[in-house]
Amino acid sequence: MNAIWSLVFKSLLRNGGRNLLQAGLIFFAAFVMAYFAQFLAGVTRNFTDNLVELATGEIYVSSTINKEIDQNVFDREYKYLRVPAPFLNEVSKLEGVETIHPRIDLPVRLNLPDDTVTFKMAAFNPENEPRLVNNFSITEGRMVENDAFEIIVPQDLARRHNINVGDSIPLLAGTVNRRVNLVQYTVVGKFLTNSLSAWFNNYVYTSLQPARVLLDDENVMTRLNIHLVEDAEREVLMPQVNALVAQYLDNDSNPELDATWWEDGAEFFSSLVFGIEAGFFIIVGIIMTILGCSMGFATVMTVIERTKEIATYGALGAPPKMIRKIFMMENVLLSDLSSLAGIGIAVIAYLLTVDVGIPINNPQFEAFIGASHFYPALDIGGFILPFIICKLVTAQVSFFIVTSAAKKPITEAIADR
């Protein structure tokens, strides 16, 4: 068998230039696939971390409408939630819970001097949510203070409607009891968001208590984001939270429900990740097509050049299977070595960039993924898959072409010049 390997190696060296080109292509394809997979895993992790930190927590109790009602608290159908203080106390005392973040969001109408604008308001506790506070880049003025009737507005909204810091704006909203309420708020700041911009820019922000005044219910909220300590298991805590939900919350509170914001958000994230994945698959598809064509071309050239050699093997008594094996070994060896080299370089690139990241230098995209750098994340499958794909593509192409060549009558092939 060593002599056959020797034959294979020597044959590979015979068409050095062409094989080098082919190897380079496979190397590149494997590298791009392997590193991009780590990259994609990193981007997805950034998204997920960002989403969890800013929008959902590891567990949330939400007023969002979901259809599968009985599965877990994620899926429970709530309207505006009336949350008594003991519920919040007990949830925060559960073992494994790090912090809880009550949130409210509601549709409001801003009565501006020259216009009336329907917008959304979100309320949070600025003292307890430093990450969310840091998510806002205050371009003018300051962040809202807890319990003050203050709002910050997106810079774009302020520009379009000539809203200035210090302005007093009346906000109208439907209350929990289906009445219309009007409360005066002072604009204390304008902001840009550092992440998830398309979504956060659809809101004006205030703290919890002023929003509850607008909704005319001191216990109301639309969601409770529960953050867990690092080693806590979500599956363990879910039933405990569920039990407290069943004990304390009234899920028939109010039919005036705005449940779309989370769905929109989820859709946004899904679309983004899907877009990245689709981009990845398009790139991989193009690479694989080029690779397949190149392998096919190279194999056809090899077979044409070596028809006589193939026939000689046959004449000397090599069964068709052995002839296929020799040529397949050449291609698979070329593919294996090149793809392993590509994956090896991808591993090195991963190790080099996993801590320092790659600067994005694109504010919009930075906002999308919630970070200024791409940080790859380890995806073992992403290293293995390119190897398998390269192997399959080269093996398939080689098998088809060499099988065809091996069928050529020996006397005809021997006579070829």
Added chain:
Amino acid sequence: MEIKLTNVSKEYDLGATKVKALKDINFTVDSHDFITIAGPSGSGKTTILNMLGCLDTPTSGIVTFDGVDSSKLDLKQQALLRNEKIGIIFQSFNLVPVLSVYENIELPTLIGEKPQKRKDTKDWIMHLIESVGLGDRVNHKPEELSGGQRQRVAIARALVNRPQLVLADEPTANLDSVTSMRILELMRELNRNENTAFVFSTHDPDIIEHCDTVVRMRDGAILSEEDVHQRKDVSQTTIVDGIAQVPESDSENKEENHA
């Protein structure tokens, strides 16, 4: 060992025309045979060798190897038959360009269904290399050898699996007379000691002189089969104006076969 061609014809379809390369050939090769097939170019010498080597199949007629119809064998069985029992020396050598002299000769021992791992294989290969006078060229590539040296590599390669039958298409065409004689002696030695049958296609009078039997061909037919020592005609054919005539009974068989 016995290879028998019975009423074998071979026709090549060249589009507009059909060429009859063999016409109703009856021919047998046994162990010990040392046969030359002689005849002008296009007489069908190489086609007969291809039939004997299971490299080609007849249009009609039967080729049997030890009683087994070779057309009934699949590609793998034919390949194994060639690998284990037949050695072929091509006119154009057909050496593998990337392999050394030693590796080219070793090749048939490796590519069969059961690669040989005999301890004496290396010694045998070296013996063959010495015998064909290439002891100082063991690690040379074919491109570094002369035509005659390549021919000798091809000869040694054909002998490496100790075949029962060696088919040689113009084996000494590129060799000087001294080397030709040396190789013929090697072949004769194998013929006598190991019962290896040899069938040559050649114009070389030295080979014809050394053979036991000469089969003369023209236009795809056997004109005569003669014992070189007894010069005895045993042909089933007659010649009229230099053209081979097939006996009437054979013509009928042929028509039946074609039907």
